[in-house]
Structure formats: structure tokens, C-alpha cells
Amino acid sequence: MLFRSATLADGRRRDVRVRGEAIDAVAEDLEAGPDERVVDATGKRLLPGMIDVHVHFREPGYGNKETWETGSRSAAAGGVTTVVDQPNTDPPTVDASAFDGKTAYAEQSIVDFGINGGVTADWSPAELFECPLFALGEVFLADSTGDMGIETRLFEAALQQARRNDVTVTVHAEDASEFNLSARERDDADAWSAYRAAAAEEVAVRRACELAVEHDAQIHVAHTSTPVGVTLADSTGMTCEVTPHHMLLSRDDLRDLGTFGRMNPPLRREKRRQRVYELVADGTVDCIATDHAPHTREEKEAGIWDAPSGVPGVETALPLLLAEVREGDLTYERVRDLTATNPAEIFDLARKGTISEGNHADLVLVDPGTSREIRGEDLHSKCGWTPFEGWRGIFPELTLVRGRVVYERTADGEESFGDPIGENVRVHEETDPAERLVER
Numbered sequence: 001m002l003f004r005s006a007t008l009a010d011g012r013r014r015d016v017r018v019r020g021e022a023i024d025a026v027a028e029d030l031e032a033g034p035d036e037r038v039v040d041a042t043g044k045r046l047l048p049g050m051i052d053v054h055v056h057f058r059e060p061g062y063g064n065k066e067t068w069e070t071g072s073r074s075a076a077a078g079g080v081t082t083v084v085d086q087p088n089t090d091p092p093t094v095d096a097s098a099f100d101g102k103t104a105y106a107e108q109s110i111v112d113f114g115i116n117g118g119v120t121a122d123w124s125p126a127e128l129f130e131c132p133l134f135a136l137g138e139v140f141l142a143d144s145t146g147d148m149g150i151e152t153r154l155f156e157a158a159l160q161q162a163r164r165n166d167v168t169v170t171v172h173a174e175d176a177s178e179f180n181l182s183a184r185e186r187d188d189a190d191a192w193s194a195y196r197a198a199a200a201e202e203v204a205v206r207r208a209c210e211l212a213v214e215h216d217a218q219i220h221v222a223h224t225s226t227p228v229g230v231t232l233a234d235s236t237g238m239t240c241e242v243t244p245h246h247m248l249l250s251r252d253d254l255r256d257l258g259t260f261g262r263m264n265p266p267l268r269r270e271k272r273r274q275r276v277y278e279l280v281a282d283g284t285v286d287c288i289a290t291d292h293a294p295h296t297r298e299e300k301e302a303g304i305w306d307a308p309s310g311v312p313g314v315e316t317a318l319p320l321l322l323a324e325v326r327e328g329d330l331t332y333e334r335v336r337d338l339t340a341t342n343p344a345e346i347f348d349l350a351r352k353g354t355i356s357e358g359n360h361a362d363l364v365l366v367d368p369g370t371s372r373e374i375r376g377e378d379l380h381s382k383c384g385w386t387p388f389e390g391w392r393g394i395f396p397e398l399t400l401v402r403g404r405v406v407y408e409r410t411a412d413g414e415e416s417f418g419d420p421i422g423e424n425v426r427v428h429e430e431t432d433p434a435e436r437l438v439e440r
Contacts, residue, residue, distance in 0.1 A: 001018040001037045001400075001403070002015060002017050002036045003016040003039050003363075003365070004030075004032075004038055004039065004040050004041055005041055006041035006044060006365070007044065007046065008045075010333055013028075015027060015028060015030035016046060018361040021361060021403045022357075022402075022403065023357055023359050023363075026356065044365055044367050046363060047335075047363070047364045047365075047366065048339075048354055048355050048362060048364070049080065049082065049111075049340065049352075049399065050079050050080040050340055051082040051339065051343040051353065052289055052290050053241065053289045053343050054138070054223065054241060054243075054289035054290060055084065055085055056291070056310065057071035057106075059089065060090060060105055062089065065299075065382065065383060066294045068108040069109075069420070070380060071083070071294075072108070072113075072420070073407075073417055074315040074380040074381040075111050075315065076407035077380050077395070077415070077417075079396040080111060080314055080315075081111050081112060081362035081364070081400070081401045081406075082111060082352060082425060083112075084113065084135070084347075085113060085114070085115050085116065086118075086138045088118065092120060093115060093116065094120050094124065096128065096130065097127075099117065099133075106422065107420060109422030110406045110407075110417060110418050110420050110421060112401055112402070112422050113422050114424065115134055116134050116137055116138065117129075117131065118136075119136065119155070121154065125161045129165045132427045133167060135167060136161075136168070136170070137170030138170050138171070138172045139158060139169055139171050140172045141208065152207075156215065159215040159219075162217055162218075163215060168218050168220050168346070169212070169217060169218070170219070170222050171222060172222050173201055173208050174200045174201055174265055175200050178197060178200035178204075179195055179196055180194055180195050181195075183195035184305070186304075187303060189304060190251055192262045192304055193254065193266040193267050196264060198225075198268055201226050205229040205232045208221070209221075209232055209236040210236075212236070212238060219239075220241065221233045221240040222289070223246065223265060223291045224240040224242055224285070225246040226272055226276070227272060227276055231284065239287070239346050240286055241288065241289040242276060242280055242288060243288070243291045244290060244313055244316065245267070245387055246267070246273070248388075249273070250267055250268060251268065253387075259302065259307035260385065262300075262304065262308075263291070264309040280338065281330055281334065286338075287342045287346065288317060288321065288339055290313035291311075292312055292313045295307075297383070297384065297385055300385075311386075315380060316379070316391075318364070319371075319396075320388065320391065321335045321339065322368065322393070323391075325368075326394065336354075360402045361400050361402060363398075364399050366394050366396050370394065372395060373390060373392055374392065374393050375389060375390075395409070
């Protein structure tokens with residue numbers, strides 16, 4: 001395939017040739033070969049595929065909420081070419097058997113993937129670290145979906161094990177001792193945010209970073225929702241992610257969202273949201289990850305204390321960010337770094353994250369002049385709803401994973417998906433490209 005006259009994130013107009021799994025050339029005025037598909041990208045943006053380092057595709061155990069087939073289709077339709085699944089499934093991914101079981105489900109993915117290992121009182125680190133782990137975590141410092149919250153002593157042991165095995169630890173940082181118990185007397189939609197107060201995150205991030213420094217380990221703070229949490233991670237040399245919902249939604253939106261806006265950590269006050277957005281824009285935040293955590297409508301329609309926490313987001317993240325660029329609040333280069341370049345650097349994905357010769361051809365083509373209204377019924381997640389109902393996003397026309405078209409949308413809105421070609425990025429990157437060519 002040859003992309004003709006594509007505009008890259010930095011504004012350069014280039015032809016980009018894809019050959020096999022890789023980007024073969026990035027140059028001006030490339031001559032098309034006789035067997036190449038030529039894509040006219042004039043006036044369009046060609047971006048590296050998003051690497052979403054935080055999803056919950058729910059299998060095994062909760063296939064009624066999402067499957068690897070539906071989740072990966074949703075990812076591809078949103079320009080995500082690599083996803084990283086978290087361990088709070090059933091069974092939890094805490095030993096080799098569970099890891100292998102989840103890998104079997106992941107064979108239905110049309111995008112590349114990583115699988116994180118979990119930490120519980122029953123985990124088996126000796127087995128886990130023999131598996132091709134993407135990272136350790138999400139390590140829960142307070143209970144969330146799956147009830148995998150752990151104590152400080154076990155967290156320290158996990159840090160030590162991870163350091164010895166040169167593995168990053170992804171941390172869900174909330175301190176339950178800081179929860180506001182008086183909020184339990186309320187039943188309005190805002191009660192969850194009042195209960196899991198901002199102080200719970202701030203105290204937990206501070207302690208997690210201190211312990212990481214003490215044990216010479218590297219942590220990545222998941223779904224950071226407060227400006228204090230972001231700056232603490234940054235000041236201690238750790239990395240962090242922010243979700244689109246914490247970046248764009250606040251407690252003011254809960255009047256409309258109701259229990260469909262309940263997640264962990266919860267939405268914050270508008271002033272905190274604005275400051276988090278500023279930290280995303282100015283380069284302090286390392287990456288955007290979705291914490292894609294779908295539940296069925298029936299589950300979310302329960303009361304505030306009974307509805308499960310979590311919202312879908314893997315399909316809408318990049319389109320929403322691109323819409324923010326059009327509004328002038330972000331740049332294409334910043335979006336590229338937040339969604340692709342930085343995640344690849346943080347988690348050592350040497351051939352992903354940039355449009356460079358020799359890198360994997362994980363590519364997304366978008367038309368910046370065309371946006372559409374986000375509607376849950378049009379998305380491809382099994383849950384069929386979104387907290388961004390009625391917002392506008394700039395969605396991909398074409399998504400490639402290692403040179404293969406996994407999603408395409410025509411001018412009249414017809415959509416098609418590729419075959420399940422996703423591979424574990426840790427296994428794939430350890431295999432010599434020439435060996436893969438021979439195997440195929």
C-alpha cells in the first residue's frame with residue numbers, strides 16, 4: 001500500500017509506503033508499484049495507531065459485557081492498534097494457567113495486544129514472570145471491579161519482584177482509609193465521587209511513588225484523575241496516564257450521566273478537571289489510556305451503590321482527542337505523543353509509536369474536516385452505550401495493524417473489519433522478522 005500526500009502529525013506532507021508488516025519508506029514523490037494499492041491521503045492526517053495501555057476486555061469470565069472480538073473491533077474502529085488487558089477477569093491473571101487461558105481468548109483480537117499480570121494474596125510470581133507479560137498490574141491499592149485490592153506489604157513484594165525482572169508496575173492508586181464514609185448516606189449520582197474523594201488518590205499516589213523510589217522500581221500510575229496525582233508522579237520520575245473521561249467530564253456531568261458516570265477513580269470537580277486537562281496539554285501527563293471498562297445497560301441502571309464502576313472508551317478516545325485538536329486546545333503532535341509515541345517508549349515497544357521506516361505499519365488515516373456525532377448504538381463495543389453520547393469525534397477511515405487493514409469505512413459509511421491477526425507484542429517483538437517471513 002502507498003499513502004499518497006499524507007499529512008503527518010508534525011505537518012509534513014509525505015508519501016508513506018507499507019510493505020509486509022513494516023513502513024518501508026517515508027518520503028516525497030514515491031513512485032507506485034504495479035501491485036500497490038494507492039490511497040489518496042491529500043488533505044488527510046496519517047497518524048501512528050493508538051497504543052491503549054489500559055483496557056478491560058472482560059474475557060474470561062464476563063463475556064456478557066465484552067469479548068476480545070467485540071472489544072478489538074471497537075478498538076480498530078477508533079484507531080487503536082494495540083491494547084493492553086488488565087488482570088481482573090475470572091479467573092484473575094495471577095498465574096501461568098490464567099495467563100495462557102486469557103491468551104487463548106485473545107486469539108480473536110484483530111489488533112495487537114499485551115496481557116498484564118495481577119497481584120493478589122494467591123498470585124504466583126515465579127510462574128507469571130516466565131510468561132510474556134506486558135507489565136505487572138493494574139495493581140489495585142483499593143478494591144475495584146474484581147475485588148483485587150492488596151495491602152502495602154504485598155505491594156512492596158510486588159515492586160521487588162518487578163524490579164528483579166525489569167518489569168514496570170501499573171498502579172491503581174486509591175487509599176480506602178481516605179474514603180468519605182458520610183457520603184454513604186446519600187443516594188444521588190454524585191455520591192460516588194463524594195465517597196471516593198480526591199484525597200484518596202493523592203495519598204495513594206504519594207505513597208506508591210515513595211515506595212517505588214525506595215525499592216528502585218518503576219511504576220506507571222493508572223487513570224490519574226487529580227492534578228496532585230499527576231504532579232506527584234512527574235516529580236518522582238514515575239509515569240502516569242489520564243483517561244478521556246477524567247480529561248473531558250466532571251461531576252457537573254453526573255446530573256445527565258447518573259450511574260453511567262460511576263467509575264474508579266470517580267469524576268472530579270470541574271476545577272480539577274480543567275487543571276488535569278492543562279497538564280495533559282502542557283506535556284506533564286505521559287499518555288492517554290482509556291480504562292475501557294464496559295458493563296451492560298442493565299447493570300448500570302442499578303442504584304449508585306449497586307451499579308458497577310466503569311465506562312467504555314476504546315473506540316472514542318482518539319476521535320475525541322482529534323476533535324479537541326480542531327477546537328485548538330491540543331496539537332496533532334501532542335495527540336501523537338500521548339497516544340502512541342510515549343506509550344511505546346514507556347513500555348519498550350521498539351517498533352511501534354512513530355511513523356518511521358522499519359517500524360510496524362500501525363497506521364490510522366483520518367479526515368480532520370469530517371466529524372460525526374457519537375452515539376452508543378453506532379459503536380462496536382458489546383455494551384452499546386457511551387458516556388460521550390452526543391459529543392462529536394473525528395473517526396478513522398482506515399486502520400492498519402502491521403500492514404494489514406483491520407478497519408475501513410467508505411465515504412457512504414459502509415464498514416468492514418479484518419481477520420483476527422492480533423499478536424502478543426511481547427512475543428512478536430522477540431521474534432526475528434526473517435523467521436516470521438519464513439513461517440508464513
